[in-house]
Amino acid sequence: MALIVQKYGGTSVGDIERIKNVARRCIATQRQGHQVVVVVSAMAGETNRLLKLVSQITSRPDEREQDVVVATGEQVSIGLLALAIQANRGRATSFLGDQCRIVTDSTFSKARIRSIDAGRIFQALKKRRIAVIAGFQGTDEEGNVTTLGRGGSDTTAVAIAAAMKADACEIYTDVDGVYTTDPSVCPAARKLEKISYEEMLELASLGAKVLQIRSVELAMKYKVPLWVKSSFSDDPGTLVCEEDQSMEDVLVSGIAYDKNEAKIALRGVPDVPGVAAQLFGALDGKAIVVDLIVQNVSKDGKTDLTFTVGKADLVKARDVVKKVAKSIKARGVETDDQIAKVSIVGVGMRNHSGVAAKMFQVLAGEGINIQMISTSEIKVSCVIEAKYTELAVRALHTAFGLDRQDAVAAAS
């Protein structure tokens, strides 16, 4: 008998028929002899409906009150799913974040979980009930309702699995696992059987929106085996787990891309200490998150500083940078929002050299100019012109041997 935490996202509980389908899956898992805890999101579209009501009242909502409103989406889901399980002759009890003591900090709308007291959930399991838990929500020390931010139900599921020392945490979604890259861009993309937490983190933060980043961090910290599965099929899905030998034999596990960034270049910056600190301190002061930063070697005591920010922050960031440029007497500021970041990710890179070089060759071979480069232990990212994104992803996917076998066969 295993203790299994399952999480179903908004599309999986998008309407009454789908909720009934989830109920059947939960019961089937229990009938296999397991204890089942199930975490659910709001029905697809519900959170947006609630946010729209809020936006009709004010464009700058108090986040405490906004959380009170949006937390209702998950509350409806747990009640309905518990009823659907009961209607299928199963036994179920629903729990709000507060009722299983999911205590968070008080950062409304993006709170972080501090502790969970799973006592009541264990009691329900002991009575052979399925525990149905509201994702995305908790309460702070004072009992105020908080929410964990978009995708927060993944985090709830992993945190519950960690607190209960579950044998597995299964994240059900509308895709049947983690792919080597986005199948809509690269038809030869292949589903991975296994991927390491670290690779998943890089892929998640690089724009493959399968799992919320924080949920992967938590799973890594507490070594929770994490499955990504489809609620619409019986495919075994992808296991996110600790690195093993088989993973290290593979050079590159996946290719990610991100078109939501823009580039800002500060030209002719005096190469003296403190300039970078001044610039990025000012950006941080405006809560602008900077992703890649590249500084070239200086020439004649001047250098160029280039970095990327989210497209939504571009206008705000440019204003900040222009002010700084004036005060440090830089030559000028250039911006470009027609860029994309393409990345290769793989723990195998640690033990193999030449991976980055191969990436540059592949891009060069397609006539794609590289504007910025950034590397970490297990990834290499290149910023290129946005229009080449799909071409770059497909070429890299083939070059690093990731294409599906049938796709390779068809091409040969």
Place this chain on the structure above:
Amino acid sequence: MALIVQKYGGTSVGDIERIKNVARRCIATQRQGHQVVVVVSAMAGETNRLLKLVSQITSRPDEREQDVVVATGEQVSIGLLALAIQANRGRATSFLGDQCRIVTDSTFSKARIRSIDAGRIFQALKKRRIAVIAGFQGTDEEGNVTTLGRGGSDTTAVAIAAAMKADACEIYTDVDGVYTTDPSVCPAARKLEKISYEEMLELASLGAKVLQIRSVELAMKYKVPLWVKSSFSDDPGTLVCEEDQSMEDVLVSGIAYDKNEAKIALRGVPDVPGVAAQLFGALDGKAIVVDLIVQNVSKDGKTDLTFTVGKADLVKARDVVKKVAKSIKARGVETDDQIAKVSIVGVGMRNHSGVAAKMFQVLAGEGINIQMISTSEIKVSCVIEAKYTELAVRALHTAFGLDRQDAVAAAS
């Protein structure tokens, strides 16, 4: 400075514009120098939408889980109203039933309030904030979400007013007060300035759906001055309060009617002890609520027993009665769902004789046959054929001097 509890029903917060209107009213009350606590219902239609989701899953929902689902309606309302108050440069904090410790028993879907700890509400008021409280909901001793039944927000408001020793409890609705009778049936109906708790109780339980019965009982018990007002006008409304001299001078304060009952007659019942107990015990066993009961004097050791039940219970009740009839060897069972109960209510009856006789004369004068009669200290009810309902109400309204002065003048 007074402490005022205001309650706004579903139609008063039916859409975003109306919520903004309620926000302005709350702020206006506060600007008059008062402390304001506001209790809100779910937006009109929301509770029904949620119940429909539940009914799509099962026709016999577990009431604990159903309460989890429907309690979200009020939660959305408090968040939105708090935001609307803030958007109007007011200060507001929302409270769920649980957050102001509205503790109820565990009778899901129609729980009764046991206690309220208003500490956090007082704290909010001290900071000059408007406290926005979810009506209709609470939690039981174990922290399960409960709801108080239809119209439960009225009860929440009165209970909060009692717990906080508020100076007044104002119930805002879509009518501007309590009328002498239903204006849609009797155009000469007049708004009452004042009515006693007891009269209001009789009117409420007799079918005038302005206030939930339990809220009036609570207000009477704790002597909370209760105002019924319209959220769409500035009319002073009706005050429900303790009886005073002026009320006693009036014979009849209002006329109520109820078309939702059906009559069951058990003919030729042996007039021996225990028969009534057996019959009504059996009905109670099936949770059928009996309203009026009339037993005639016996003749040749046989009597007739007649009583009324809610129309929805008629089929179930008839089955029970038929079984009992067989076992006690009664002559037969007759049912009739084409009836109406018309009642006159007034504390003045206590000190005046002849009120009932006058009612019978008025009905006789219109050629209306009386099928059953029931009286209490402050009301007389007659069961008549349903088709005469409106005629009876209008005739009684005129005969007891309740018609509006302008209506009287127009008629003369």
